[in-house]
Every structure is written in structure tokens, then in C-alpha cells.
Amino acid sequence: MRANYHTHTWRCRHASGTEREYVENAIRGGLKVLGFSDHTPYSYPKEFVSHMRMQVDQLEGYVDTVLDLKREYREDIEIHLGLEVEYYTEHYIEYFHKLQRLVADYPVEYFLLGQHYIECEIGGYWSGRPTDDPGVLEKYCAQTIQAMETGYFTYVAHPDLIRFTGEEGIYEEQMRRLCRKAKSLGLPLEINCLGIYEGRNYPSERFWEIAGKEGCEAIVGIDAHDAEALNRPQPIQEAEDIARRYGLSLRETVELRPPV
Ligand SMILES: [Zn+2]
Numbered sequence: 001m002r003a004n005y006h007t008h009t010w011r012c013r014h015a016s017g018t019e020r021e022y023v024e025n026a027i028r029g030g031l032k033v034l035g036f037s038d039h040t041p042y043s044y045p046k047e048f049v050s051h052m053r054m055q056v057d058q059l060e061g062y063v064d065t066v067l068d069l070k071r072e073y074r075e076d077i078e079i080h081l082g083l084e085v086e087y088y089t090e091h092y093i094e095y096f097h098k099l100q101r102l103v104a105d106y107p108v109e110y111f112l113l114g115q116h117y118i119e120c121e122i123g124g125y126w127s128g129r130p131t132d133d134p135g136v137l138e139k140y141c142a143q144t145i146q147a148m149e150t151g152y153f154t155y156v157a158h159p160d161l162i163r164f165t166g167e168e169g170i171y172e173e174q175m176r177r178l179c180r181k182a183k184s185l186g187l188p189l190e191i192n193c194l195g196i197y198e199g200r201n202y203p204s205e206r207f208w209e210i211a212g213k214e215g216c217e218a219i220v221g222i223d224a225h226d227a228e229a230l231n232r233p234q235p236i237q238e239a240e241d242i243a244r245r246y247g248l249s250l251r252e253t254v255e256l257r258p259p260v
């Protein structure tokens with residue numbers, strides 16, 4: 001593995017270690033490219049405090065830290081500055097627009113799409129919650145597709161996060177739609193190592209089978225929430241095995257798409 005674009009920091013409140021430890025483990029693990037993509041801040045109303053992302057006033061410290069490390073380690077590894085972002089539609093879209101205005105002041109190079117919430121974090125559903133409701137699955141796919149169509153996202157992190165327990169045919173139909181859109185836009189789909197390491201419901205074999213049939217491109221993302229994850233070969237090998245098993249073409253690196 002040459003490049004990993006999916007890396008968190010302690011600011012998201014559920015990751016550990018210092019950024020320097022992440023960089024040093026990435027170098028030890030043989031990576032040539034390391035992208036930081038911590039959970040984005042969102043300008044939510046003051047009374048709502050998210051427990052899974054940095055606060056708006058932490059963005060500056062995040063940017064400065066990553067840029068300092070980028071300079072310091074430039075001989076050893078290529079470091080990039082990104083964010084993992086949910087896309088919000090309909091009446092929640094203003095949160096996304098505010099985010100774009102916020103990051104326009106910083107040299108943020110890319111967004112990964114991480115659709116952790118259907119509708120919105122405030123008042124919406126956690127995408128990983130089991131559901132047999134086809135309406136929820138359809139919303140997840142529609143929101144993901146709209147996000148891809150904006151052109152602001154570099155790739156789709158854990159597209160198989162949704163945990164649909166309903167009819168198989170409905171799952172296939174919706175996910176085929178999502179995969180076809182990714183393919184037509186040339187957007188890679190991420191096989192997520194954290195899911196493998198923690199035995200989560202993703203990577204989902206049934207999803208990757210569909211993605212393989214649709215000729216999608218895949219990329220392995222470590223989704224590091226601890227420094228050691230960047231030097232842990234087993235989940236990476238298992239992710240590569242999934243790509244091989246379903247005939248997915250695996251991207252080593254991606255072209256970063258400007259997020260604004
Ligand atoms: Zn996280």
C-alpha cells in the first residue's frame with residue numbers, strides 16, 4: 001500500500017495518539033502518501049454538541065498541525081490536508097454550504113464523503129443502525145449520489161456503512177444505482193480497514209460483489225483512529241483480498257478534487 005487518505009486525529013473525540021505518532025507509524029508502515037481527513041466540524045446551532053467531530057474553533061489548530069508536519073517530514077512522506085465530510089441535502093444543505101465557506105480560508109485539499117447520517121446529524125438517523133425500511137436505504141443512496149454529483153468529493157469512504165436487513169433485491173437495486181453513479185463519475189469506493197479490524201458490518205461482501213459487477217474502482221482506506229493502525233498489515237491485506245475476490249480495480253493513489 002502506497003497511499004492512505006483516511007486518517008483521523010484526537011480532535012474527533014474518538015481517536016487517540018498524537019499526529020506525529022501517526023506520521024511516524026505511516027513511514028514505518030511503508031506509506032509514501034498520508035492524507036489527514038479528520039471528521040469535519042459543522043456550524044451547528046450552539047445548543048447541539050456533536051460527540052464525533054472537532055469543533056469549528058479547532059479547525060485552525062488542525063490545519064496548522066498538519067501543515068507543520070507536512071513541512072517537517074517532506075523528505076520522508078507526502079502529507080495532505082483533508083476532511084471527512086457528510087453531505088446534507090434539502091433544508092440541511094446550508095450546513096454544507098457554511099462548511100465550504102469555512103474551509104475556503106484554509107488550504108484544505110480534499111473531502112472524503114463519509115455519510116454517517118441520513119438526512120442530518122441533528123434529527124436524522126445513524127447510517128449504521130440496522131433497518132429493514134427501504135425508504136431509509138433509498139434516502140442513504142440518494143444522499144450519497146447527490147454528494148458524488150457535486151464534484152466536491154475525492155472518494156466515497158465506507159459506502160457500505162448502511163446496515164439494511166430488508167429484502168435482498170431492494171438492497172441490490174439501490175446499491176447498483178450508487179455503484180453505477182460512482183463508476184460514471186470516476187469516483188473510487190473505499191474498502192475500509194477499520195471495519196475489518198473491528199469486525200463491523202462493513203466491508204460488506206454483498207456490496208463489493210455488486211461494485212465488482214458494475215466495474216467500480218476501489219481504494220483501500222485505513223480509517224486510522226490510532227497511530228498503530230497505519231502500520232498494521234493484516235486489515236490492509238484483507239481489504240486487498242476483497243478487491244481481488246470481486247474483480248475490482250484497485251487504485252493506489254487518487255487525484256485530489258478541490259472541495260470548494
Ligand atoms: Zn471516526
Ligand SMILES: [Zn+2]
Binds near residue numbers: 008084114157
Ligand atoms: Zn473516517
